[in-house]
Amino acid sequence: MSLEVFWFLPTSGDTRYLGATNTGRPATNGYLRQIATTAEYLGYDGLLIPTGASCLDPWVVASSLVPVTSRIKLLVALRTSISGPTANARQAATLDQALNGRLLLNVVPGGDATELAAEGVYLSHDERYEAADEFLTVWKKVLEGETVDFEGKHHIIKGARNFFPPVQKPYPPLYFGGSSEAAHELAGQHVDAYLSWGEPPAAVAEKIADVRAKAAKYGRTLRFGLRLHVIVRETREEAWAAANRLIEHLDDETIARAQENFSRMDSVGQQRISALHGGKRDQLEVSPDLWAGVGLVRGGAGTALVGDPQTIVKRLQEYQDLGVDTFVLSGYPHLEEAVRFAELVFPLLPGKKAINAEGVFTGGAFDGRATHRST
Numbered sequence: 001m002s003l004e005v006f007w008f009l010p011t012s013g014d015t016r017y018l019g020a021t022n023t024g025r026p027a028t029n030g031y032l033r034q035i036a037t038t039a040e041y042l043g044y045d046g047l048l049i050p051t052g053a054s055c056l057d058p059w060v061v062a063s064s065l066v067p068v069t070s071r072i073k074l075l076v077a078l079r080t081s082i083s084g085p086t087a088n089a090r091q092a093a094t095l096d097q098a099l100n101g102r103l104l105l106n107v108v109p110g111g112d113a114t115e116l117a118a119e120g121v122y123l124s125h126d127e128r129y130e131a132a133d134e135f136l137t138v139w140k141k142v143l144e145g146e147t148v149d150f151e152g153k154h155h156i157i158k159g160a161r162n163f164f165p166p167v168q169k170p171y172p173p174l175y176f177g178g179s180s181e182a183a184h185e186l187a188g189q190h191v192d193a194y195l196s197w198g199e200p201p202a203a204v205a206e207k208i209a210d211v212r213a214k215a216a217k218y219g220r221t222l223r224f225g226l227r228l229h230v231i232v233r234e235t236r237e238e239a240w241a242a243a244n245r246l247i248e249h250l251d252d253e254t255i256a257r258a259q260e261n262f263s264r265m266d267s268v269g270q271q272r273i274s275a276l277h278g279g280k281r282d283q284l285e286v287s288p289d290l291w292a293g294v295g296l297v298r299g300g301a302g303t304a305l306v307g308d309p310q311t312i313v314k315r316l317q318e319y320q321d322l323g324v325d326t327f328v329l330s331g332y333p334h335l336e337e338a339v340r341f342a343e344l345v346f347p348l349l350p351g352k353k354a355i356n357a358e359g360v361f362t363g364g365a366f367d368g369r370a371t372h373r374s375t
Contacts, residue, residue: 002351006046007039008330012054020249040072042342051077075104085138086160093166101167107176111267125266129182136190143171179269188214198228198303200287225326229304258297273302309344
């Protein structure tokens, strides 16, 4: 079975070392375009464009990539808590037209109450999922061509219509990740693909089984994906050395501050990721070749597969055997690591071609040496 491999667009900035401010790269449109065009040139299937208070607006970023990409899919964050279903349906249809059917949407009800309060949203965890259910019910009907009247707890809609249909019928595919009971229920009822963060295979298997059972209640089936980082080098020793270098500038105070911030969130997924390492450096390999060092200071996806190309493929195969067919990957810095992963691992993956990475930097996608330097 062929795999889909997506890359990540770092719209809050990039770095070579976590916790080291002097190695940061700003999330300029030029840099993001470099990553996007490189990922397309290398043969990645899609790009995840995230959301959050520290991120550039995902819809504007996606729109900026329309004229510079032609094949790669864009998985754009859809915030159900801070937008209306009718207006967003129109936005989705418009962007899908501009991309000629390359739009995917990542449903995000939100997991940080403090961040949501800044947006004027004061819903509890389960209320956010109630609102997302109502949002998606209206959103899908509007894009299916219906005129919608709807009265729910969180949304009252009268005469909603969409006059400009999307290229993809009935609507762009919906992706979603969440670990709570309410999240799994939403996934089973509404979405096309469920994404888990990179937990150990046994934990991912349990989540997939539960989401499958939830979907079966509605007579539905879903696809499954995994979101995690990768640190691949020609040898295992080099890969683990690179993992350790990534966090070598982190001090205990920075880690403690980040973990305290994560503990205030009501995201079950974040709680599960944080529990893998407990904020401690001495227990970061949480499953064979699965390293939780990124999660010491990064919220959300906090684990990385670490190893040589053969090891990485072996671990991906373990997740594929559970039913995962899409991997949403990232690595620091995102530009160079996109090239490295494609060069070393693509030749070993079904449906992917061997990459001559030298072409990327000598007249292929762009001349990275001339256009960007880390600071």
